[in-house]
Amino acid sequence: MTAALGQSARSVLACGEVRTCLLPSFQALDGRAAAQLLRLRADEHVRVSERPTMYALSPEVLTGVDCRLPTSNGSKVRAVGTVIARAALTEGRLLQSTAYFSAPAAGPDTRRPWGQYLVRPGLVEPFGKLPQQATVEGVLRGAGRGELDLGTIAEGLLTQLRRHALLDRRVPFKSRPTHLRWVARRQPEGERASLTNFTVAEGGLRTMELRLPEDVPAAAAAGLCEDLALHDWLLTTVQQMLDNSRIGAADGPSVVEALHPVVVHLLHLWMPRAHVDAALGHLWDVLEEKPGFSRQWEKLSRRIRDRLALQAVTMPHQAFSPR
Amino acid sequence: MLIFAASDKGGTGRSVTSANLAYHRALAGDDVCYLDFDFGSPTAVAVFDVADAREAAEDRGLHAYLIGEVSEPERIDVWAKTEHQVLRDPPPGCGRLVLMPGDVSGGEFATTDDNLRRCVDLLMKLYHEFDLVIVDLSAGRSYAVDMALEATAQPEMSELTARWLVFHRWTRQHVAAAASLVFGRRGIVAGGVHRGHDEEALRGAIRFVRAAVPDPESPLWSQVSPTQSAWMRKTDGDLKQLASTAGIGYSQVLGSVPLEPVLQWREQLITDEDVLDSQIANQETWTALSRLAARLTDDKYWEEA
Numbered sequence A: 001m002t003a004a005l006g007q008s009a010r011s012v013l014a015c016g017e018v019r020t021c022l023l024p025s026f027q028a029l030d031g032r033a034a035a036q037l038l039r040l041r042a043d044e045h046v047r048v049s050e051r052p053t054m055y056a057l058s059p060e061v062l063t064g065v066d067c068r069l070p071t072s073n074g075s076k077v078r079a080v081g082t083v084i085a086r087a088a089l090t091e092g093r094l095l096q097s098t099a100y101f102s103a104p105a106a107g108p109d110t111r112r113p114w115g116q117y118l119v120r121p122g123l124v125e126p127f128g129k130l131p132q133q134a135t136v137e138g139v140l141r142g143a144g145r146g147e148l149d150l151g152t153i154a155e156g157l158l159t160q161l162r163r164h165a166l167l168d169r170r171v172p173f174k175s176r177p178t179h180l181r182w183v184a185r186r187q188p189e190g191e192r193a194s195l196t197n198f199t200v201a202e203g204g205l206r207t208m209e210l211r212l213p214e215d216v217p218a219a220a221a222a223g224l225c226e227d228l229a230l231h232d233w234l235l236t237t238v239q240q241m242l243d244n245s246r247i248g249a250a251d252g253p254s255v256v257e258a259l260h261p262v263v264v265h266l267l268h269l270w271m272p273r274a275h276v277d278a279a280l281g282h283l284w285d286v287l288e289e290k291p292g293f294s295r296q297w298e299k300l301s302r303r304i305r306d307r308l309a310l311q312a313v314t315m316p317h318q319a320f321s322p323r
Numbered sequence B: 001m002l003i004f005a006a007s008d009k010g011g012t013g014r015s016v017t018s019a020n021l022a023y024h025r026a027l028a029g030d031d032v033c034y035l036d037f038d039f040g041s042p043t044a045v046a047v048f049d050v051a052d053a054r055e056a057a058e059d060r061g062l063h064a065y066l067i068g069e070v071s072e073p074e075r076i077d078v079w080a081k082t083e084h085q086v087l088r089d090p091p092p093g094c095g096r097l098v099l100m101p102g103d104v105s106g107g108e109f110a111t112t113d114d115n116l117r118r119c120v121d122l123l124m125k126l127y128h129e130f131d132l133v134i135v136d137l138s139a140g141r142s143y144a145v146d147m148a149l150e151a152t153a154q155p156e157m158s159e160l161t162a163r164w165l166v167f168h169r170w171t172r173q174h175v176a177a178a179a180s181l182v183f184g185r186r187g188i189v190a191g192g193v194h195r196g197h198d199e200e201a202l203r204g205a206i207r208f209v210r211a212a213v214p215d216p217e218s219p220l221w222s223q224v225s226p227t228q229s230a231w232m233r234k235t236d237g238d239l240k241q242l243a244s245t246a247g248i249g250y251s252q253v254l255g256s257v258p259l260e261p262v263l264q265w266r267e268q269l270i271t272d273e274d275v276l277d278s279q280i281a282n283q284e285t286w287t288a289l290s291r292l293a294a295r296l297t298d299d300k301y302w303e304e305a
């Protein structure tokens, strides 16, 4: 049975994956260079805002897909449509890419002409009924071989950007990329968006579950998740740098060497919800409550400043002339 | 830093030694990634004792990645996934130890532009994430060696520090083979120059590692007759002479690892527990590995001749 176009376009689910890493460039990019880097399409501009932090967002690019959905219960559901990918650069320093799509409750049993998918960018239709819960779990767990893999699309975009001729491919310090997978179940218009789950898993993986009113576009959810992923990356990375047991040891880097990059490149990047859609900004409150993102950041920043200050008192010479 | 581990023949001790070096560096606090590019005979899974994790990963290893079947190669967190009891409790302050396994079904393959592209992307990404990236390459002038030479010759890789370790056993044939692998007409240096490497720089980035070296003075041989003992000393001396003539003498050697009975019997990591508690392994082996591990990044040992 073929559902009517308009009806089937109404999505019940949005899913995405964000990847966050340090831009492989020794100097942070300025607004112009950022716009050049993120110019994924000739026909659309990169959005650059300078305040409160410098933030550049690429135009969206589409990837056509025709494959199985990732499902947790092994049900094999073919799906066809397009996945949206986009990239963002914050303060010319932190690079992110997101791949996301929306899915309706059901789709036609046969493949439509390709043009019909293209007019609804970011929509992936299942053949028949969407196994909603199994798809949610499948996306969060990660795609198997032959399944729609948002991670692959997001990583592919990152890889493409990392190769850009603008970049000198040097990093001011080593760091680990993270990825955040998210799903948003749709709820009736007018209800308040909510964050129902946030987990920190092994291997730099985070997962997040949301409820999203019908009138809030999936792109806004993607933006929120990028913002959370960025701040989570900051927390994780700075924590790791502080935990390096060899700081100050005979064969390790000096305190200044190890922590200077944090002060120069990272401390000023903390700016929650700066670029989040107004309808979703309040979801930050949940994470501020527990685990208390900003409180953690405050604590880390203080520890870093204290260690550097202590260093300056005990070894003033070294503190002011980092190697 | 990138470290490529090569050898002319199989069975030299390349994989087991380089895995132990990765382990030592991680213990010392470095974040280390170990890549099994020994496509013909991937062994790292056994050495790190992560067979179950490997099983779970199916065929999503480096081979599948390089030929474009998967977008990212599987990563195995050794501390978390190993079945080795001692490794499961790494000391506080140690760094990450990540294994990227090869594929069971993977064989050798040619270096196409796409494979090369993916190889460069991966090495670059790992270089920005880990303090040390160790790549175990298939024996001889294999595709793996070609790919490593080709990848490091790319202009965008020029910022990366890459060093080469060439492993060999302590016999006449192995010494000659190691020298020819590096300096021969079809050797690593010639192959590198052909691909655009600067000869001086490449030579300066290659050092030799003598593996499983029997020490005539070791208690292992305390029971041999005086004639045998004299013969061993003489042969050892001859080998040193031969190595030096072949251009892989003392100044080109990063270190040697003594013949270790435990490794003779089993491919594994030598832990401090093996040395101190159960005392099945020799202290000298631990010391040699630890010294070698430190020298990987000690520029003193890498000054151009």
Ligand SMILES: Nc1ncnc2c1ncn2[C@@H]1O[C@H](COP(=O)(O)OP(=O)(O)O)[C@@H](O)[C@H]1O
Pocket: B007, B009, B010, B011, B012, B013, B014, B015, B016, B017, B043, B167, B211, B212, B213, B257, B258, B259, B260, B261, B263, B264, B265, B266, B267, B268
């Ligand atoms: N120092 C050593 N002493 C004794 N045996 C060793 C030593 N190093 C390695 N071996 C053993 O030699 C064999 C070949 O080593 P391996 O690392 O697999 O070689 P390759 O990777 O060069 O083929 C293995 O059984 C290994 O345990």
Ligand SMILES: [Mg+2]
Pocket: B011, B014, B015, B016, B038, B041, B043
């Ligand atoms: Mg081997």
